[in-house]
Amino acid sequence: MTTTLLTGIAELVTNDPSVGDGSPLGLLRDAALVVEDGHVAWVGPASRAPDADRRRDLGGRAVIPGFVDSHAHLIFAGDRAAEFAARMAGTRYDGGGIATTVAATRAAGDAELRASLGERIAEMRAQGTTTVEVKSGYGLTVADEVRALRLAGEVTPETTYLGAHVVPAGADRDDYVRLVTGEMLTACAPHARWIDVFCEPASPHAFDADEAGEILTAGRDAGLGLRVHGNQLSAGPGVRLAVELGAASVDHCTHLTDADVAALAGGDTVATLLPGVEFSTRSPYPDARRLLDAGVTVALATDCNPGSCYTSSMPLVVALAVREMRMTPAEALWAATAGGARALRRDDIGVVAPGRRADLAVLEAPSHLHIPYRPGVPLAHALDGLS
Numbered sequence: 001m002t003t004t005l006l007t008g009i010a011e012l013v014t015n016d017p018s019v020g021d022g023s024p025l026g027l028l029r030d031a032a033l034v035v036e037d038g039h040v041a042w043v044g045p046a047s048r049a050p051d052a053d054r055r056r057d058l059g060g061r062a063v064i065p066g067f068v069d070s071h072a073h074l075i076f077a078g079d080r081a082a083e084f085a086a087r088m089a090g091t092r093y094d095g096g097g098i099a100t101t102v103a104a105t106r107a108a109g110d111a112e113l114r115a116s117l118g119e120r121i122a123e124m125r126a127q128g129t130t131t132v133e134v135k136s137g138y139g140l141t142v143a144d145e146v147r148a149l150r151l152a153g154e155v156t157p158e159t160t161y162l163g164a165h166v167v168p169a170g171a172d173r174d175d176y177v178r179l180v181t182g183e184m185l186t187a188c189a190p191h192a193r194w195i196d197v198f199c200e201p202a203s204p205h206a207f208d209a210d211e212a213g214e215i216l217t218a219g220r221d222a223g224l225g226l227r228v229h230g231n232q233l234s235a236g237p238g239v240r241l242a243v244e245l246g247a248a249s250v251d252h253c254t255h256l257t258d259a260d261v262a263a264l265a266g267g268d269t270v271a272t273l274l275p276g277v278e279f280s281t282r283s284p285y286p287d288a289r290r291l292l293d294a295g296v297t298v299a300l301a302t303d304c305n306p307g308s309c310y311t312s313s314m315p316l317v318v319a320l321a322v323r324e325m326r327m328t329p330a331e332a333l334w335a336a337t338a339g340g341a342r343a344l345r346r347d348d349i350g351v352v353a354p355g356r357r358a359d360l361a362v363l364e365a366p367s368h369l370h371i372p373y374r375p376g377v378p379l380a381h382a383l384d385g386l387s
Contacts, residue, residue: 001036001037002036002053002054003034003035003036003041003052003053003054004034004035004036004052004053004054004055004056004386005032005033005034005049005050005051005052005054005055005056006032006033006034006035006056006058006063006360006383007032007046007049007055007056007057007058008046008057008058008059008060008061009028009030009031009032009033009046009058009061009062009063010029010030010060010061010062010366010367011027011028011029011031011062011063011366011367011368012027012028012029012031012033012043012062012063012064012352013025013026013027013062013063013064013065013333013337013352013368014026014027014028014043014065014351014352014353015065015334015337015338015350015351015352016043016351016352016353019043019044019353023330024330024334025330025333025334025368026352028043028044028045030045030046030047031043031044031045031046031063032044032045032046032049033063033352034049034050034052035358035386038357038358038386039354039355039356039357039358040352040353040354040355040356040357040358041354042354043352043353043354058362060366061362061363061364061365061366062362062363062365062366062367062368062370063352063360063361063362063363063383064128064333064337064360064361064363064368064380065130065337065338065349065350065351065352065359065360065361066128066129066130066131066337066349066359066360066361066382066383067124067127067128067129067130067131067314067315067336067337067340067361067380068129068130068131068132068299068336068337068338068339068340068341068343068344068346068349068350069124069129069131069132069133069301069302069304069314069340070131070133070158070249070272070299070301070340070341070343070344071133071135071227071249071251071272071274071301071302071303071343072132072133072134072135072301072302072303072304072305072312073134073135073137073138073162073303073304073305073306074117074120074121074132074134074135074152074304075105075113075117075134075135075136075138075148075151075152076101076104076105076113076116076138076305076306077101077104077105077107077108077112077113077116078100078101078104078105078306079306079310080097080100080101080306080307080310083097083100083307084280084310087280087281087282088282093233093281093283093308097307098137098138098165098166098205098307099166099168099169099205100307101138101305101306101307102138102139102140102168105138105139105144105148106139106141106144110147110151113147113148113151114151114154117134117151117152117154117155118155120304120312121155123312124304124312124314125381125382125384126378126381126382127312127313127314127315127378127380127381128314128315128361128363128380128381128382129312129314129361129382130349130359130360130361130382131156131158131340131341131344131346131349131359132155132156132158133156133158133159133160133194133301133344134152134155134156134158134159134160135152135159135160135161135162135165135196136148136149136152136159136160136161136162136163136165136188136192137162137163137165137196138165140163140165140166140168141184142179142183142184142187142188145161145163145184145187145188146187146188146191149161149188149191149192150191152191153191157193158193158194158344159191159192159193159194160192160193160194160195160196160227161185161188161189161191161192161194161195161196161219161224162195162196162197162198163179163180163184163185163188164177164180164195164196164197164198164207164211164212164215165198166198166203166205166206167205167206167207173211177207177211177214177215180215180218181214181215181218181219182218185218185219185222186222189219189222189223189224192224193224193225194224194225194226194227194248195215195216195218195219195220195222195224195225195226195227196226196227196228196229197211197212197215197216197228197229198229199212199228199229199230199236199237199238199241200229200230200231200232200233200234200236200238201234201236201237202233202234202236203233206229208237209236209237209241212228212237212238212241213241213245216228216241216245216247217245220245225247225248225345226242226245226246226247226248227247227248227249227250227251228241228242228247228249228250228251229251229252230242230250230251230252230253231250231252231253231254231255231256231260232252232254232255232277233254233255234255235255235256235257235260236255238250238252239253239256239260239263239264239271240259240260240263242269243263243264243266243267243269246267246268246269247269248269248270248343248344248345249269249270249271249272249299249343249344250264250269250270250271250272251272251273251274251301251303252272252273252274252277252286253271253272253273253286253291254278254283254284254285254286255284256286256287256290256291261290261291261294261296262294264291264294264296265294265295265296268297270297270298270299270339270342270343271291271296271297271298271299272298272299272300272301272339272340272343273286273288273291273298273299273300273301273321273325273335274300274301274302274303274309274317275300275317275320275321275324275325276302276303276304276309276311276313276316276317276320277303277308277309278320278324279309279320279324280308280309280310280311281308281309285320285324285325286325287325287326288321288325288326288327288331289325289326289327292327292331297339297342298327298331298335298339299335299336299339299340299342299343300314300317300318300321300332300335300336300339300340301314301317301336301340301343302314302317314336314380315371315375315379315380316375316376317336318332318333318336318371318372319371319372319375319376321335321336321372322372323372323375329368329369329371329372329373330368332371332372333368333371337350337351338350338351358386359382360382360383360386361380361381361382361383362380362381362383363379363380364378364379364380365379
């Protein structure tokens with residue numbers, strides 16, 4: 001097998017506190033690493049680097065684990081730019097615009113959806129994302145949900161069945177829950193790793209605690225891991241339900257009670273924060289500091305979607321987390337890499353250490369601090385050509 005030595009690394013973020021400076025980021029300066037067969041084989045100071053078949057000098061740039069975007073809705077047609085403009089003029093977001101995307105997505109052919117999905121994946125890699133979770137949820141019929149998951153499976157193993165995104169216009173709620181937990185689940189489960197539900201009683205389009213619990217339990221019984229959209233628009237049952245059922249992640253967490261924070265701190269459910277949504281909807285940002293100080297594991301993700309947050313940029317998410325949610329640059333970067341891996345219950349990504357996948361991003365900068373320091377500047381990109 002061919003080995004590649006990466007050298008000329010001004011700063012290497014490993015997320016391994018046993019190396020480097022001993023911090024959670026495990027920073028190594030003037031570092032090198034060896035990649036073999038797509039995995040990290042060696043990490044250490046450049047002065048002690050072993051021989052390799054090939055050598056690649058990164059010219060004094062920083063290297064970080066590739067961003068792990070653990071919450072994204074990438075399979076859709078059309079856009080909702082007019083809805084964004086209306087929100088900026090004062091219209092409140094309640095999730096109702098999803099119906100517009102559902103109609104456009106149902107009308108699109110496979111080739112169109114596949115092409116747009118590929119473009120969005122390429123856009124993410126150009127900004128340093130190497131792992132992304134992709135949800136269904138813009139089909140809301142058996143055939144359209146299966147199609148979305150089939151297409152998602154072409155680009156990622158992290159596929160999520162989100163038939164319970166909203167209740168489709170004109171559908172009976174009870175009938176739709178039976179469909180989501182019955183025929184639709186049976187058809188979609190072979191194409192999905194996860195099941196998700198938009199548990200949000202504050203929205204007339206989403207699902208209440210009883211409905212969400214029934215949907216998640218059915219998904220778990222079908223062998224799927226659990227994820228939850230929760231506590232986005234108001235305090236509600238989403239966090240409690242996620243923790244009680246052992247969900248890998250509860251996402252949004254914008255409105256939390258003390259009991260919600262305590263439940264997250266006492267369990268292993270990750271709180272995935274999506275500050276791009278608050279940026280795009282002019283809503284209050286989650287209180288990341290409160291969660292971190294309580295000992296909760298926090299992840300960051302884009303929630304890339306056409307309605308409430310049409311950004312694919314994890315660097316922007318990191319900058320928002322630092323500026324608006326009182327996270328330090330180190331905390332935000334960890335949450336966007338190792339935290340995302342925890343939210344996906346993956347132990348092969350998010351950390352640069354021997355045996356892990358060589359999913360790396362390089363920065364056009366000497367330090368990870370430049371990510372929030374230079375918001376909007378295209379500094380990060382996935383490091384290709386290592387397999």
